[in-house]
Amino acid sequence: MLAYCLRRVIYAVPTMLGVALVCFVLMHIAPGDPLVAILPPDASAELQAQLRELYGLNRSLPEQFAMWVWRALHGDLGVSIASNRAVAGEVLRAVGNTLRIALVAAFIGFAFGCLFGLLAGYFRGTWIDRLASICSVLGVSVPHYWLGMVMVILFSSQLMWLPATGAGPSGSNDWAWDWAHLQFLLLPALTMSVIPMGIIARTVRALVADILEQEFIVGLRAKGLTHTGVLRHMVKNAAPTALAVLGLQLGYLLGGSILIETVFSWPGAGLLLNSAIFQRDLPLLQGTILVLALFFVVLNLLVDVLQTLLDPRIARS
Amino acid sequence: MQHAAPASSLKQPLAACAALAALAALALAAPAALAQEKTLRIAMTAADIPRTLGQPDQGFEGNRFTGIPIYDSLTQWDLSQADAPSVLIPGLATSWAVDAKDKTRWVFTLRPGVKFHDGSAFDADAVVWNVQKVLDKNAPQFDASQVGVTTSRIPTLRSARKIDDLTVELGTSEPDAFLPINLTNLFMASPAQWRKKFDAAAGATPADKAKAAWTAFAADPAGTGPFKVTRFVARERLELAASKTYWDARRVPKIGKVVLLPMPEANARTAALLGGQVDWIEAPAPDASAQITQRGFKIYANAQPHVWPWQLSFIAGSPWLDKRVRQAANLCIDRSGMKQLLGGMMAEPKGTVSPGHPWFGKPGFDIRYDPKAGQALMEQAGHSAAKPLKVKVQISASGSGQMQPLPMNEFAQQSLKQCFFDVQFDVIEWNTLSTNWRKGAKDASANGASAVNVSFSAMDPFFAMARFVSTKAFPPLSNNWGYYGNAEVDQLVADARTSFDDKARDAALARLHTHIVDDAPFVWIAHDVGPRALSPKIKNVVQPRSWFIDIATMTMD
Numbered sequence: 001m002l003a004y005c006l007r008r009v010i011y012a013v014p015t016m017l018g019v020a021l022v023c024f025v026l027m028h029i030a031p032g033d034p035l036v037a038i039l040p041p042d043a044s045a046e047l048q049a050q051l052r053e054l055y056g057l058n059r060s061l062p063e064q065f066a067m068w069v070w071r072a073l074h075g076d077l078g079v080s081i082a083s084n085r086a087v088a089g090e091v092l093r094a095v096g097n098t099l100r101i102a103l104v105a106a107f108i109g110f111a112f113g114c115l116f117g118l119l120a121g122y123f124r125g126t127w128i129d130r131l132a133s134i135c136s137v138l139g140v141s142v143p144h145y146w147l148g149m150v151m152v153i154l155f156s157s158q159l160m161w162l163p164a165t166g167a168g169p170s171g172s173n174d175w176a177w178d179w180a181h182l183q184f185l186l187l188p189a190l191t192m193s194v195i196p197m198g199i200i201a202r203t204v205r206a207l208v209a210d211i212l213e214q215e216f217i218v219g220l221r222a223k224g225l226t227h228t229g230v231l232r233h234m235v236k237n238a239a240p241t242a243l244a245v246l247g248l249q250l251g252y253l254l255g256g257s258i259l260i261e262t263v264f265s266w267p268g269a270g271l272l273l274n275s276a277i278f279q280r281d282l283p284l285l286q287g288t289i290l291v292l293a294l295f296f297v298v299l300n301l302l303v304d305v306l307q308t309l310l311d312p313r314i315a316r317s
Numbered sequence: 318m319q320h321a322a323p324a325s326s327l328k329q330p331l332a333a334c335a336a337l338a339a340l341a342a343l344a345l346a347a348p349a350a351l352a353q354e355k356t357l358r359i360a361m362t363a364a365d366i367p368r369t370l371g372q373p374d375q376g377f378e379g380n381r382f383t384g385i386p387i388y389d390s391l392t393q394w395d396l397s398q399a400d401a402p403s404v405l406i407p408g409l410a411t412s413w414a415v416d417a418k419d420k421t422r423w424v425f426t427l428r429p430g431v432k433f434h435d436g437s438a439f440d441a442d443a444v445v446w447n448v449q450k451v452l453d454k455n456a457p458q459f460d461a462s463q464v465g466v467t468t469s470r471i472p473t474l475r476s477a478r479k480i481d482d483l484t485v486e487l488g489t490s491e492p493d494a495f496l497p498i499n500l501t502n503l504f505m506a507s508p509a510q511w512r513k514k515f516d517a518a519a520g521a522t523p524a525d526k527a528k529a530a531w532t533a534f535a536a537d538p539a540g541t542g543p544f545k546v547t548r549f550v551a552r553e554r555l556e557l558a559a560s561k562t563y564w565d566a567r568r569v570p571k572i573g574k575v576v577l578l579p580m581p582e583a584n585a586r587t588a589a590l591l592g593g594q595v596d597w598i599e600a601p602a603p604d605a606s607a608q609i610t611q612r613g614f615k616i617y618a619n620a621q622p623h624v625w626p627w628q629l630s631f632i633a634g635s636p637w638l639d640k641r642v643r644q645a646a647n648l649c650i651d652r653s654g655m656k657q658l659l660g661g662m663m664a665e666p667k668g669t670v671s672p673g674h675p676w677f678g679k680p681g682f683d684i685r686y687d688p689k690a691g692q693a694l695m696e697q698a699g700h701s702a703a704k705p706l707k708v709k710v711q712i713s714a715s716g717s718g719q720m721q722p723l724p725m726n727e728f729a730q731q732s733l734k735q736c737f738f739d740v741q742f743d744v745i746e747w748n749t750l751s752t753n754w755r756k757g758a759k760d761a762s763a764n765g766a767s768a769v770n771v772s773f774s775a776m777d778p779f780f781a782m783a784r785f786v787s788t789k790a791f792p793p794l795s796n797n798w799g800y801y802g803n804a805e806v807d808q809l810v811a812d813a814r815t816s817f818d819d820k821a822r823d824a825a826l827a828r829l830h831t832h833i834v835d836d837a838p839f840v841w842i843a844h845d846v847g848p849r850a851l852s853p854k855i856k857n858v859v860q861p862r863s864w865f866i867d868i869a870t871m872t873m874d
Binding site: 043047050054084090149152157160167262265267275278 | 360364365368374461462464465468469472531532535551552553578579580581582584585586587588589591592593594745746748749751752755793794795
């Protein structure tokens, strides 16, 4: 088991380096000038050269990449061109906010996704199955930024029940769970949860349908096991796959929240990415993508380990 | 077991109903709590709080919200009039004059008795210190990150020298009558507060310490403005409190607390206003205007010194070299129709500045919608429906200050079709367009375009005119993208730059503007009106003809 984990950690290193390289190259081949964010339109050539030197943009690309990786290994992701603040601090704070919302969205998505999936699978062919399936298909298909806007129009602009934007009453980004903070979280988290909910529901439905047809279930029923007992066996068999899907979805939630966070002005990694792209703030953009990629890799690792713990056949294979 | 199941199945829905009821009750209570909040909450269009260390970023929205409220400058804009162009008034300097013998030497008399928010005195040393922070690389407080947003807005400033505690001398690289106007962009930060941060900062070298000191200063700044910073949460909010000891009695704030919130998305800002989360939003979503006013909010708008044009190319082979073609384009844009398209949120231009402005002058060419006159000019120039003139314009799909570039440009394209123009667009990303703008029409980045669509500020004569028409402003030095200009225009620019009496300078600028309008190096399409939607409980709101607005004189019910 330990060897398996170590192997997975070692595999993660080239993945991270690849991510760093691709991200760095893509940012540098994109047209435009990163200094546009801080330079006024009529900045002189002398001033541009001075700032280019200050931010190390006058060096060759391999040199810039090597310096960036070396500093990143020491926890220094550079300084944001637009705000002049340390990128590491900015990114960690934003990722913390995204993690907060992603966990809530994942929880909602997992709970309702499993519920819909179980119901649909258990009552195959009935109206319950059809209703649950419609909900899950809608969850996967509806553009979540559109759903976010609908939520805002309904619950904020019209009903005035929940705040439309922001992260908290006083701008604090702590992990408080009281109503004053929770009300800011509900709309974006609900909006964000529809995709994992739909995907998990469809996955669980297929799993349950498959498990119910397997011989051991028929055998268990023949032995007189109650519905609850059958359900327990079903959940145990479906859990590893559902968890794997959840892990992947959590990764997507962390990285793919850019539209939701922009719609709700949620100060997370998505909004930070949006700002960085808009301002062409290269150090911030690279740092955010790197940290998000790191999270994705770590999450995958955790999910794999958890899956292996739940289903020892995986390690044996 | 058989009895437990129904009981459980009843309990669960009941518990769920109770939870939902509690949730609904809490949700319904939320607006009441928000309504009790007396603080003025403003949603900006910026994605981050503009920098708070004295020289804001985020363009003039930065000056509007973290420059003018927190700081003062030697000269300031009069923001008290809505029906006249904003003019220059004394700020931290009570008077100023250029040396009669040496026109590169200015003497400013400073306002006595002004204190920074940290209690230290504002004096000549503070002015010298603030000039050095962006000009003197050897000064401990020099901050390269503030240079970009400052020196290009005050391009000729070279030095500062203390004469006595309340008198300071500023030097320029050449005689420049625009200096007092440009100085509205140099905000005075407290040297004492910075020194305190510097002494407490960690760093191996003085440069590292200085960098850390500026970061600490940004979180806890001290200026002399009507509001002082009480709380700063990066990217989330900035809280300001009224400075009750502000030096200008007329502008001691009536509102106790102001909260600035970055909200870059227009629909999110609008929802925040309608949902009672904020009291003021910048640039509401254009299609929500009716809903906003129906709900009792007020939309303020006024012609801004913000020009949305096509800047034309004058390099060899450009289709705009014929003045008749340039004037025809200006006559064929249906600006009134475009205004309707934008929900009324634009003004129809008559030049770079509007009639009534001291720099407007007396142009002979009247910019208006007259397609027949436009067609006649085009026919004289040899064009017709069968032989249209092909032009290519480099535009962006979005971008800071660019208004609604895609629908507006497409509208202009259709409008110009009736006058035998065949307009093509090269749509590129905003930052790339801005970079290309500096490179000029001769550069490969222009991609064969003969015009570029970049909106610009017309607050000061350099930004409004000189940088577009002077041959000294050819790329890459400044923004004369189209290489427009000649000796006559250069002389008009020089006349304005070297007219040191305010009236004489305005008269010279009026002559320059007259020439520009008559010669039409731009197609003037729209002037921005800076729309903002405010709660009706905010009173004494004056939206001046300016990028800026004065919060200090407002009140709240």
